[in-house]
Amino acid sequence: MQVAVLHAPGDVRVEQREDPKIVAPTDAIIRLAATCICGSDLWPYRGIDKVDGPRPMGHEYVGIVEEVGSEVRTIRPGQFVVGSFFASDNTCEICRAGYQTHCVHSQPASPTGAQAEYSRIALADGTLVATPELPTEDLVPGLLAASDVLGTGWFAAVAAAVGPGKTVAVVGDGAVGLLGVLAAKQLGAERIIAMSRHEPRQKLALEYGATDIVTERGDEGVSRIRELTGGLGAHSLIEAVGTQESMMQAIRATRAGGHVGFVGVSHDVHLPGEELFRSGVHLHGGPAPVRRFLPELIDLIYRREIDPGRVFDLTLPLAEAAEGYRAMDERRAIKVLLRP
Amino acid sequence: MQVAVLHAPGDVRVEQREDPKIVAPTDAIIRLAATCICGSDLWPYRGIDKVDGPRPMGHEYVGIVEEVGSEVRTIRPGQFVVGSFFASDNTCEICRAGYQTHCVHSQPASPTGAQAEYSRIALADGTLVATPELPTEDLVPGLLAASDVLGTGWFAAVAAAVGPGKTVAVVGDGAVGLLGVLAAKQLGAERIIAMSRHEPRQKLALEYGATDIVTERGDEGVSRIRELTGGLGAHSLIEAVGTQESMMQAIRATRAGGHVGFVGVSHDVHLPGEELFRSGVHLHGGPAPVRRFLPELIDLIYRREIDPGRVFDLTLPLAEAAEGYRAMDERRAIKVLLRP
Numbered sequence: 199m200q201v202a203v204l205h206a207p208g209d210v211r212v213e214q215r216e217d218p219k220i221v222a223p224t225d226a227i228i229r230l231a232a233t234c235i236c237g238s239d240l241w242p243y244r245g246i247d248k249v250d251g252p253r254p255m256g257h258e259y260v261g262i263v264e265e266v267g268s269e270v271r272t273i274r275p276g277q278f279v280v281g282s283f284f285a286s287d288n289t290c291e292i293c294r295a296g297y298q299t300h301c302v303h304s305q306p307a308s309p310t311g312a313q314a315e316y317s318r319i320a321l322a323d324g325t326l327v328a329t330p331e332l333p334t335e336d337l338v339p340g341l342l343a344a345s346d347v348l349g350t351g352w353f354a355a356v357a358a359a360v361g362p363g364k365t366v367a368v369v370g371d372g373a374v375g376l377l378g379v380l381a382a383k384q385l386g387a388e389r390i391i392a393m394s395r396h397e398p399r400q401k402l403a404l405e406y407g408a409t410d411i412v413t414e415r416g417d418e419g420v421s422r423i424r425e426l427t428g429g430l431g432a433h434s435l436i437e438a439v440g441t442q443e444s445m446m447q448a449i450r451a452t453r454a455g456g457h458v459g460f461v462g463v464s465h466d467v468h469l470p471g472e473e474l475f476r477s478g479v480h481l482h483g484g485p486a487p488v489r490r491f492l493p494e495l496i497d498l499i500y501r502r503e504i505d506p507g508r509v510f511d512l513t514l515p516l517a518e519a520a521e522g523y524r525a526m527d528e529r530r531a532i533k534v535l536l537r538p
Numbered sequence: 539m540q541v542a543v544l545h546a547p548g549d550v551r552v553e554q555r556e557d558p559k560i561v562a563p564t565d566a567i568i569r570l571a572a573t574c575i576c577g578s579d580l581w582p583y584r585g586i587d588k589v590d591g592p593r594p595m596g597h598e599y600v601g602i603v604e605e606v607g608s609e610v611r612t613i614r615p616g617q618f619v620v621g622s623f624f625a626s627d628n629t630c631e632i633c634r635a636g637y638q639t640h641c642v643h644s645q646p647a648s649p650t651g652a653q654a655e656y657s658r659i660a661l662a663d664g665t666l667v668a669t670p671e672l673p674t675e676d677l678v679p680g681l682l683a684a685s686d687v688l689g690t691g692w693f694a695a696v697a698a699a700v701g702p703g704k705t706v707a708v709v710g711d712g713a714v715g716l717l718g719v720l721a722a723k724q725l726g727a728e729r730i731i732a733m734s735r736h737e738p739r740q741k742l743a744l745e746y747g748a749t750d751i752v753t754e755r756g757d758e759g760v761s762r763i764r765e766l767t768g769g770l771g772a773h774s775l776i777e778a779v780g781t782q783e784s785m786m787q788a789i790r791a792t793r794a795g796g797h798v799g800f801v802g803v804s805h806d807v808h809l810p811g812e813e814l815f816r817s818g819v820h821l822h823g824g825p826a827p828v829r830r831f832l833p834e835l836i837d838l839i840y841r842r843e844i845d846p847g848r849v850f851d852l853t854l855p856l857a858e859a860a861e862g863y864r865a866m867d868e869r870r871a872i873k874v875l876l877r878p
Contacts, residue, residue: 291770292794300794300818302770430631430642445811454632454640454824460815467811471785471804474821478640481814481821484794 200538201314202255202519207245208527210255210520218310218318223269226322228279230261232342233313234510235522235534237372238463243523246465254311255519257283258346260338261317263326270322277328280341280496281319282349282488283307288324298324298489313519315538327492330500339507339535340499343377347533348495348506349488350461351377351438355385356491357459357482358434362386367412367423369448370438371399373509373533374461376406378436380504383407387434391426393419393447399532402508416443423451431456437483438462445469454478461486510535540878542595542653542859547585550595550860558650558658563607566662568619570601572682573652574850575862575874577712578803583863586805594651595859597623598686600678601657603666610662617668620681620836621659622689622828623647628664638664638829653859655878667832670840679847679875680839683717687873688835688846689828690801691717691778695725696831697799697822698774702726707752707763709788710778711739713849713873714801716746718776720844723747727774731766733759733787739872742848756783763791771796777823778802785809794818801826850875 199217204210218227233256241247263277273279286293286301293301307325308317319325333341340348351374360366366382368375371394382390383406392403395413403411412422424431431453437444440462448458449469460483474481498504512531514522522534539557544550558567573596581587603617613619626633626641633641647665648657659665673681680688691714700706706722708715711734722730723746731750732743740751752762764771771793777784780802788798789809800823814821838844852871854862862874 291768295795297795297818428631440811440815442811455635455637464811464815467815469809469811469814471780471782471807471809474809475780475800475804475807475824478637478824479822482819484815484818 199315200516201311202516204242204249204253204255206249207243210243210523212517212519217316220265220267221318222320223267224321224323225267226263226270226273226319226326227265227316228259228261228319229264229316230259230312230314230538232260232338233516233536233538234258234342235313235526235536236346237374240527241463241465243527254314256311256313257306257308258342259308259312259317260341260345264316266322273322273326273328278332279326279328280345280492281307281326282492283346284485285320285325286489287321288489293324296487296490298487299485313516313536315516325489327496329496337499339510340505341496342535343506343509344492344495344499346488347373347509348377349491350374350486352381352491352495353486353488354378354436354438354459354461354483355381357457358436359457359480360385360387360434363388364433365389365391365427366434366436367391367393367432367451368436368438369393369444370462371396371403372438375436375438376402376509376532377506378438379403379408380406380506382436384504391423391432396529416447419447420450427453433457435459440464440467442467449474449477449479452477452479456480457482459483509533513537539655540856541651542856544582544589544593544595546589547583550583550863552857552859557656560605560607561658562660563609564661564663565607566603566610566613566659566666567605567656568599568601568659569604569656570599570652570654570878572600572678573654573876573878574598574682575653575866575876576686577714580867581803581805583867594654596651596653597646597648598682599648599652599657600681600685604656606662613662613666613668618672619666619668620685620832621647621666622832623686624825625660625665626829627661628829633664636827636830638827639825653856653876655856665829667836669836677839679850680845681836682875683846683849684832684835684839686828687713687849688717689831690714690826692721692831692835693826693828694718694776694778694799694801694823695721697797698776699797699820700725700727700774703728704773705729705731705767706774706776707731707733707772707791708776708778709733709784710802711736711743712778715776715778716742716849716872717846718778719743719748720746720846722776724844731763731772736869738851756787759787760790767793773797775799780804780807782807789814789817789819792817792819796820797822799823849873853877
């Protein structure tokens with residue numbers, strides 16, 4: 199099969215490798231209908247995360263089940279499935295509390311890579327959610343978004359305690375931030391402030407429900423949020439970047455007693471304890487337990503109440519994955535969908 | 539009047555100063571029935587917080603209202619009152635959300651010091667809560683505890699999402715940690731693990747409802763908590779110390795999706811973003827909005843359902859405040875009550 203492999207920073211090649219096989223009796227093999235490139239794939243692509251030899255890439259996937267291991271009970275060949283980037287048994291105490299990413303059996307869901315024609319998925323029964331029927335073509339991008347960026351933006355909004363009457367601000371205008379706007383709208387936020395200085399992203403944010411756009415960043419961005427909220431700060435902050443600046447911007451733009459939901463993968467972030475203490479904010483985040491939200495998100499997509507697939511503004515054949523990475527790295531595309 | 543003044547690290551003197559007078563029309567003057575020394579008073583006493591010239595000490599107080607300013611409407615002379623260490627208007631949006639410590643008009647409640655015979659209290663109507671009647675002598679220590687350490691321990695337990703069926707661990711065996719144990723018990727925790735290596739404090743923790751004592755600290759303490767919780771970590775952690783070690787101990791002893799309530803005043807704490815991200819815990823804390831809880835706590839004390847005053851294991855005349863500081867500094871006393 200074809201799979202995108204990162205050899206070194208900036209060097210992605212689509213190569214021919216053996217089709218994946220069932221390894222554990224809880225595995226499934228899926229044939230991918232669509233896959234994509236994640237903002238987090240850019241960390242190793244840019245050399246910020248270390249690259250130790252060739253690495254099959256990708257962890258976002260939707261597709262048809264081809265084969266299942268002998269212990270798989272609920273997932274069956276022929277089903278169209280969506281899964282999260284972390285495999286989980288979905289039965290342990292941590293999973294039942296809604297933190298499947300931290301499952302006691304947690305592991306990468308697609309160890310063979312998901313920017314590929316086929317992928318082996320671990321703990322299939324716990325990890326995969328079958329759609330009610332085979333989706334029409336127009337639903338596929340949205341379902342693919344559910345497997346990571348939508349689930350992550352949704353978790354960020356839930357972690358930020360978004361709800362009716364709340365003012366929400368979103369730091370980060372990538373796919374996760376934009377879908378955080380969509381989630382905030384769905385969860386009933388009264389006012390949604392998107393922080394973005396990129397016109398196409400501002401436009402999508404507004405279409406997803408943003409009521410205000412703030413182009414300032416850092417301390418100026420914080421001042422602007424405070425101006426817009428009577429000097430108090432927002433009730434809820436969605437942080438979808440993962441840098442020191444974005445985290446401090448999020449904490450400082452939140453009112454005392456408010457909530458910061460942070461889902462940007464932290465890179466070189468050190469939170470000053472005394473400022474956090476004085477701030478009085480709630481802080482919660484981390485790798486999103488996407489699995490918790492999948493049934494609800496699939497339902498919203500099938501009922502066409504949300505259209506998260508619009509974050510994909512570039513579609514390429516899998517064979518052109520390298521161009522997809524370049525487009526995202528250069529911010530020419532918000533998110534790139536790859537067709538195997 | 540007599541007031542305890544810190545001149546330099548280790549140098550507390552009880553001096554004669556002018557009685558406080560109404561300054562703002564929202565002030566009240568109270569005659570203290572009892573006051574005490576706080577764990578946080580030890581930071582400047584030990585020279586860890588800088589001492590810039592003589593400072594009147596104390597911020598915990600109960601007493602009888604002597605006089606009120608012209609704009610005070612609900613508090614009246616003759617009432618017995620309890621207040622928090624931060625003054626708040628109790629009407630702004632932040633106060634109404636339960637974060638009175640962060641009131642838009644927040645200020646130190648007793649600018650003239652509360653380790654004194656009299657104290658001026660700012661924003662009397664918002665800050666002070668009158669008891670239903672003059673308390674009998676045996677209730678005074680408990681009411682005094684409510685003004686800070688009980689309210690702080692209670693907030694920590696609420697911030698840590700303590701509730702029925704939960705396993706709670708408490709880092710810190712000072713008065714706040716011990717009253718965190720009491721709060722956890724009242725809030726219905728199933729299991730309460732107190733981390734302490736001091737026999738008298740262990741004893742009080744057990745009397746307040748602790749089910750387990752862990753004497754190990756740091757990584758060993760974390761391992762012990764994990765052992766006691768099936769490898770998962772506690773649901774709720776109360777952090778009542780404020781050091782790097784205690785914060786990391788709290789975060790690491792909490793299961794993914796669990797809650798850390800931190801109320802130890804942070805000193806030189808820097809939280810590693812990546813570890814916090816991976817941990818999946820909720821983090822909330824800061825200076826406790828004691829005012830939120832005062833009506834409920836006063837009621838529990840009057841109904842004799844809780845006896846928080848037992849954290850005072852040494853009572854001295856105000857004139858002997860210096861000995862009180864020494865006793866707490868040397869950990870000969872958990873908490874010292876001063877009688878003006």
